[in-house]
Amino acid sequence: MRLAVAGATGRTGSEVVAEARDRDHAVVALSRDPDEGEHDLADLDAALDAADALVDFTVPEATPDHAAAAADAGVPYVVGTTGLDDEAEAALDAAAGTVPVLAASNFAKGVQALLRVVRAGVEALPEYDAELTETHHDGKRDAPSGTAVSLLDAIDEARGEALDRTYGREGDHLREAAEVGVHVRRAGTVRGEHEVLLAGDDEVLTLTHRAESRRVFAAGAVDAAERLADREAGRYDFTDVL
Ligand SMILES: NC(=O)C1=CN([C@@H]2O[C@H](COP(=O)(O)OP(=O)(O)OC[C@H]3O[C@@H](n4cnc5c(N)ncnc54)[C@H](OP(=O)(O)O)[C@@H]3O)[C@@H](O)[C@H]2O)C=CC1
Numbered sequence: 001m002r003l004a005v006a007g008a009t010g011r012t013g014s015e016v017v018a019e020a021r022d023r024d025h026a027v028v029a030l031s032r033d034p035d036e037g038e039h040d041l042a043d044l045d046a047a048l049d050a051a052d053a054l055v056d057f058t059v060p061e062a063t064p065d066h067a068a069a070a071a072d073a074g075v076p077y078v079v080g081t082t083g084l085d086d087e088a089e090a091a092l093d094a095a096a097g098t099v100p101v102l103a104a105s106n107f108a109k110g111v112q113a114l115l116r117v118v119r120a121g122v123e124a125l126p127e128y129d130a131e132l133t134e135t136h137h138d139g140k141r142d143a144p145s146g147t148a149v150s151l152l153d154a155i156d157e158a159r160g161e162a163l164d165r166t167y168g169r170e171g172d173h174l175r176e177a178a179e180v181g182v183h184v185r186r187a188g189t190v191r192g193e194h195e196v197l198l199a200g201d202d203e204v205l206t207l208t209h210r211a212e213s214r215r216v217f218a219a220g221a222v223d224a225a226e227r228l229a230d231r232e233a234g235r236y237d238f239t240d241v242l
């Protein structure tokens with residue numbers, strides 16, 4: 001395959017480039033300020049002419065333009081970027097009318113397993129208090145993480161109700177039963193840790209995933225690009241291609 005990578009100079013995009021090349025894929029590394037061997041993101045349309053897919057780990061505000069370019073070029077669009085707003089999501093839906101679109105908050109297979117385990121834990125312990133903590137490097141813009149939002153949605157689905165998401169705690173307040181605490185830490189070079197704690201009378205269940213390298217995200221994203229190649233236009237989840 002020939003994979004175009006938006007965000008190729010970034011923490012994660014650079015790992016996608018490395019993973020793709022390790023799998024003997026040709027890579028179009030895109031940058032706003034291209035070095036030797038990289039392509040100018042401003043010429044995205046031309047770059048996609050010969051590409052088989054676009055993989056995107058950039059910023060949410062770039063998603064609408066990237067989605068439109070993928071659709072115009074007729075190439076599948078794999079989105080790792082998180083913090084997507086309604087405009088970005090609408091752009092993904094529009095592009096999915098023409099090409100396969102797969103957006104995932106976390107391309108680590110272990111996080112997909114964590115989502116399943118969290119649903120099972122909450123279904124088994126619906127009366128237990130749930131608290132979520134996520135930790136990422138000090139360069140991460142969005143909070144809570146996209147993965148945390150996916151985990152919170154999974155907890156709501158398993159509980160059968162939309163819990164009140166309480167971001168941090170301060171002051172003099174008792175915890176409500178229909179509440180989920182959300183705690184965010186930004187420090188150092190942490191690649192990504194997510195913990196869901198379920199606590200009841202006299203016992204605690206802690207479910208945790210920790211990424212040791214961004215290569216785990218890159219591997220999942222390249223898997224997704226490979227497996228979207230023969231799919232019909234539409235929106236896909238990562239679980240659709242696992
Ligand atoms: N779904 C998943 O599994 C994962 C998702 N992510 C998400 O991926 C995104 C990127 O994270 P990370 O790799 O740490 O970010 P970085 O900041 O390291 O890289 C982002 C890259 O995007 C490019 N960029 C920055 N601003 C713009 C812009 N306005 N338009 C186009 N391109 C731009 C830059 O490249 P240049 O300057 O060369 O153009 C930069 O290198 C985040 O949203 C993060 O949450 C991260 C890891 C895993």
Ligand SMILES: O=C(O)C1=N[C@H](C(=O)O)C[C@H](O)C1
Nearest residue numbers: 082105106140145146147192
């Ligand atoms: O910004 C990151 O680094 C990551 N972001 C994703 C998220 O917001 O969930 C996935 C992963 O945790 C790394």
